[in-house]
Amino acid sequence: MTALDMSVRIGSLVMPNPLMAASGCFGYGLEYEDVVDLSTLGGVVSKGLFLAERQGHKPERIAETPSGMLNAIGLQGIGVHRFISEKLPLLRERKARTIVNICGTTLDEYVEVARILSDAEGVDALEINISCPNIKEGGIQFGCSLDGTFSVVSAIRKVTTLPVIPKLTPNVTSPASFARAAEDAGADAISLVNTFLAMAIDVEQRKPKLSNVVGGLSGPAIRPIAVRMVWECRQEVKIPIVGMGGIMDHRDVLEFMIAGANAVQVGTANFVDPFIWAKLLDGLTDYMQRHQITRLADLVGALDTTSPAKAHA
Amino acid sequence: MPPVDVRATVISNVRLSRDYNVLTIAAPEVGALTEPGQFVMLKTTDASDPMLRRPFSVFEVLRDDLGTVRAISILNKRAGRTTGLIYGLEAGDPVWCLGPLGLPFNPPSSGAAWMVAGGVGLAPFATLAEALVALQVPTTLFYGARTADELYYLEFFDRLGVTLVLTTEDGGAGVQGRVTGPLEESLKGLGGPNLVTIYACGPEPMLAAVARLAERYGQPSEVSMERTMGCGLGGCYSCVVPVKHADGETRYVRSCIGGPVFDGATVVWE
Ligand SMILES: Cc1cc2nc3c(=O)[nH]c(=O)nc-3n(C[C@H](O)[C@H](O)[C@H](O)COP(=O)(O)OP(=O)(O)OC[C@H]3O[C@@H](n4cnc5c(N)ncnc54)[C@H](O)[C@@H]3O)c2cc1C
Ligand SMILES: Cc1cc2nc3c(=O)[nH]c(=O)nc-3n(C[C@H](O)[C@H](O)[C@H](O)COP(=O)(O)O)c2cc1C
Ligand code: FES
Numbered sequence: 001m002t003a004l005d006m007s008v009r010i011g012s013l014v015m016p017n018p019l020m021a022a023s024g025c026f027g028y029g030l031e032y033e034d035v036v037d038l039s040t041l042g043g044v045v046s047k048g049l050f051l052a053e054r055q056g057h058k059p060e061r062i063a064e065t066p067s068g069m070l071n072a073i074g075l076q077g078i079g080v081h082r083f084i085s086e087k088l089p090l091l092r093e094r095k096a097r098t099i100v101n102i103c104g105t106t107l108d109e110y111v112e113v114a115r116i117l118s119d120a121e122g123v124d125a126l127e128i129n130i131s132c133p134n135i136k137e138g139g140i141q142f143g144c145s146l147d148g149t150f151s152v153v154s155a156i157r158k159v160t161t162l163p164v165i166p167k168l169t170p171n172v173t174s175p176a177s178f179a180r181a182a183e184d185a186g187a188d189a190i191s192l193v194n195t196f197l198a199m200a201i202d203v204e205q206r207k208p209k210l211s212n213v214v215g216g217l218s219g220p221a222i223r224p225i226a227v228r229m230v231w232e233c234r235q236e237v238k239i240p241i242v243g244m245g246g247i248m249d250h251r252d253v254l255e256f257m258i259a260g261a262n263a264v265q266v267g268t269a270n271f272v273d274p275f276i277w278a279k280l281l282d283g284l285t286d287y288m289q290r291h292q293i294t295r296l297a298d299l300v301g302a303l304d305t306t307s308p309a310k311a312h313a
Numbered sequence: 314m315p316p317v318d319v320r321a322t323v324i325s326n327v328r329l330s331r332d333y334n335v336l337t338i339a340a341p342e343v344g345a346l347t348e349p350g351q352f353v354m355l356k357t358t359d360a361s362d363p364m365l366r367r368p369f370s371v372f373e374v375l376r377d378d379l380g381t382v383r384a385i386s387i388l389n390k391r392a393g394r395t396t397g398l399i400y401g402l403e404a405g406d407p408v409w410c411l412g413p414l415g416l417p418f419n420p421p422s423s424g425a426a427w428m429v430a431g432g433v434g435l436a437p438f439a440t441l442a443e444a445l446v447a448l449q450v451p452t453t454l455f456y457g458a459r460t461a462d463e464l465y466y467l468e469f470f471d472r473l474g475v476t477l478v479l480t481t482e483d484g485g486a487g488v489q490g491r492v493t494g495p496l497e498e499s500l501k502g503l504g505g506p507n508l509v510t511i512y513a514c515g516p517e518p519m520l521a522a523v524a525r526l527a528e529r530y531g532q533p534s535e536v537s538m539e540r541t542m543g544c545g546l547g548g549c550y551s552c553v554v555p556v557k558h559a560d561g562e563t564r565y566v567r568s569c570i571g572g573p574v575f576d577g578a579t580v581v582w583e
Contacts (some may be wrong), residue, residue: 024549024550025544025548025549026548027546027547027548027550031546031547031548031570032546032547032548034315034316035315035316035546047550055564055565056550056553056565059540059541059551059552059553060541061541061550061551061553062541062543062549062551063541064363064364064365064394066362067361067362067364068364069364069365069543071543071549071551073549073550073551076550076553076565219361219364220361220364248361268364270544270548271365271366271543271544271548271549272356272364272365272366273318274318274411274544274546274548275318
């Protein structure tokens with residue numbers, strides 16, 4: 001049996017496999033060092049970071065919904081400077097490939113955070129969060145306008161040589177047009193989807209389940225929509241796509257890749273099973289062996305639409 | 314110690330009332346590592362609805378005659394979906410159990426230990442009482458419930474030599490009213506500060522009242538906070554408690570890794 005190649009390249013970021021921990025679902029990575037060897041993941045995406053420390057929203061911050069969950073954390077975080085001094089050295093020691101999810105309330109803040117991180121040692125890529133549905137100012141405003149997306153990505157492109165990966169929102173009619181704007185602005189890849197704006201109500205109390213009233217939906221409930229969006233983006237852009245939304249097992253990873261994703265992120269599933277990473281790798285290995293695939297990358301966009309799958313194959 | 318995740322089998326499920334049950338599961342790997350005050354994240358299905366695990370204190374760590382850990386138990390109170398499913402489990406059913414998680418209680422540096430439990434807040438005190446008794450710390454349990462038949466495991470604590478002070482809201486057993494009533498009486502009777510360490514678990518208003526009383530009478534307190542938890546490992550930031558830090562600033566701390574046990578004097582009560 002020849003060695004199986006699962007590697008993925010996004011600009012200068014080279015990952016041994018396509019499995020990345022999604023932002024906001026893995027702390028700063030170090031929280032999980034006892035349960036998983038961080039160097040075995042394709043990459044670790046940090047919690048969203050602003051320039052300054054943030055406290056986030058009051059509890060309740062999450063609520064479970066059918067096959068999914070709502071969150072409105074409000075981007076509680078330690079800010080970029082403490083991240084660089086307290087977390088980055090340890091992530092380097094653990095040989096984690098570190099992708100920093102960056103936020104801003106203004107264009108200048110995004111650029112400043114990107115610039116500071118570019119000067120720090122041990123950052124492997126920047127994921128530009130223009131898609132968080134849970135904060136009023138900034139972020140999503142850029143992510144919901146084609147001009148906004150273009151201007152944030154091109155401004156960050158000018159101040160960094162790190163791979164730039166804008167993270168797109170699904171809360172627009174056509175994510176593919178945003179993928180195009182991102183590619184035109186010089187993005188090295190795009191990631192999608194962030195969470196779907198949603199809400200849940202306690203009918204006995206007639207109150208929202210979240211203190212922020214609305215929040216973002218994640219988990220398997222959103223997967224079919226996310227897969228469709230990745231597939232649409234694949235037809236619009238050439239750059240690598242990092243797909244996510246409700247991945248719970250290795251078949252879901254493959255679904256995103258066949259739809260056109262070069263790599264994937266796993267968020268909510270890590271809450272359900274923090275030991276999921278080795279199981280995903282085992283599942284991918286088994287699939288490659290059964291299908292005699294030596295390069296996982298060959299599956300990217302391999303969807304055959306000439307006819308539907310046989311229902312009783 | 315890193316937590317472990319086991320697909321454990323239900324050994325028994327004893328319904329204590331219409332709402333309470335004690336679920337015993339074969340998770341010796343978890344039990345062997347557990348310290349008093351730590352918790353586990355449980356799930357009764359590997360399907361995606363319900364999807365997230367729920368946090369539960371480890372109630373008992375059960376050993377065989379040779380002292381080898383065989384199982385753990387959970388004192389469960391029905392509150393919603395998963396607690397309802399746990400109430401209905403039968404011997405042989407699977408349960409996914411991740412743990413132990415969180416920071417445990419700290420034994421008193423000196424003096425006696427007073428445990429204060431409200432309702433299902435009794436859960437972390439069985440293992441704490443055993444540990445305190447083993448350390449020869451004089452231990453009292455102030456335990457409040459709605460009615461007399463919702464006061465559980467009294468014999469267990471009695472057999473350990475724990476002094477029991479009981480309250481019920483309807484006066485059916487012990488003192489009528491809230492558990493903080495007799496607690497304050499006892500605090501008044503103390504000769505000075507730092508003579509007892511108070512441990513509390515129960516509804517948040519009770520925890521706030523206990524922490525304030527402890528402070529007023531100069532006794533240290535540790536409170537076990539209940540928050541909605543998505544992961545139990547510090548990944549999601551759902552479970553935060555506002556805590557006053559040494560620099561005077563109040564910051565949200567993730568209670569799954571910075572708790573669930575907090576110094577009662579540092580929690581900012583809302
Ligand atoms: C560290 C820690 C330790 C804990 N230890 C224990 C323990 O030892 N034993 C224990 O029993 N609990 C314990 N809890 C609380 C327990 O985790 C919650 O009760 C549980 O998560 C509720 O999950 P659920 O799926 O049953 O409720 P969900 O369906 O998720 O509902 C969440 C909340 O909504 C409300 N709710 C939902 N449905 C109903 C309904 N039908 N009627 C009324 N209210 C409703 C309730 O307030 C409920 O708590 C602990 C919590 C923490 C943080
Ligand atoms: C609790 C929680 C916090 C999140 N925080 C962030 C964040 O800080 N930045 C970000 O870009 N996405 C954040 N997300 C979105 C996830 O990274 C991911 O895009 C989304 O959850 C879909 O993937 P999943 O279904 O695998 O969780 C968060 C999601 C959850 C559930
Ligand atoms: S429960 Fe997820 S951070 Fe505490």
